[in-house]
Amino acid sequence: MSQFEQVTVLTKANIYFEGKVTSRTVVFADGTKKTLGIMLPGEYEFGTDTKEIMEIQAGELKVLLPGASEWLEINGTGEFTVPKGEKFKLDVRSATDYICSYIQE
Amino acid sequence: MSQFEQVTVLTKANIYFEGKVTSRTVVFADGTKKTLGIMLPGEYEFGTDTKEIMEIQAGELKVLLPGASEWLEINGTGEFTVPKGEKFKLDVRSATDYICSYIQE
Known part of the structure; x- marks a missing residue:
């Protein structure tokens, strides 16, 4: 089973859109x-x-x-990248489980 | 800010009730x-x-x-304990952020 090891997790959730989008912040040993x-x-x-x-x-x-x-469609698993300082739109059809990585450049 | 340090986090979410209840599993160094x-x-x-x-x-x-x-009411923060092998009911009125600890006895 995939897991992140030796990390720090913030206990409080990030809550957006009245809870329809929520996330947990994970900080790695290298600060990422x-x-x-x-x-x-x-x-x-x-x-x-x-x-x-x-x-x-x-x-x-x-x-x-x-x-x-054109809209990109993902059914199941997938990946996309968004540059810094941009906006993107999502049309979510079913409960979606994601990992978002924040890349400092 | 409250956080859990040096833990393992499973990347896949636990999803119940079509995503209306979701959680992330955190494993501590002592196995709890x-x-x-x-x-x-x-x-x-x-x-x-x-x-x-x-x-x-x-x-x-x-x-x-x-x-x-009688129902217990929580507005804001609170805590309750449920024994092993029991059922409990929740009537959730707003997006609720929780920590659940599993106690092996």
């Missing part, structure tokens, strides 16, 4: 940060403060990346 | 286990495999403990 999150069905727009790599562990959703004219 | 969870509004019944201590970090909910005739 990821969140483990859940998105419930709905349409959302997010902005990025750093480059973000979103790994979908399970779920059904569509993603509109910055500058894209 | 907690989950960090979110419950969205709804009515739920859970059973316990071990004694469980539920710490509510934020939320509004009512709890019917096993054998109790």
Whole structure:
């Protein structure tokens, strides 16, 4: 089973959209940060403060990346990257389990 | 900020009730286990495999403990304990952030 070892986890959740999007912050020994999150069905727009790599562990959703004219569709697992300082849209169809990595460049 | 240090976190979420209740499993160096969870509004019944201590970090909910005739009300923070092998009911009114500790006896 996949796991993160020797990490620090913040006990308080990050809660967005009245709880339809929530995540937990994990800090690694080298200071890098990821969140483990859940998105419930709905349409959302997010902005990025750093480059973000979103790994979908399970779920059904569509993603509109910055500058894209076509939606990317993920059913099951998938991954996409969003540059720093951009916005992206999500159309989530089923409970989606994700890992978001924040990349300082 | 409260945090758990030098722990292992399973990357895959525990998902119940179509995602209205989700949690992440945290394993400590001594082998003990907690989950960090979110419950969205709804009515739920859970059973316990071990004694469980539920710490509510934020939320509004009512709890019917096993054998109790009156509901316990929590608005904000609170804590309750459920013995092993029992069932309890929750009536969650707002997105609720909890820590559940599993106590092996």
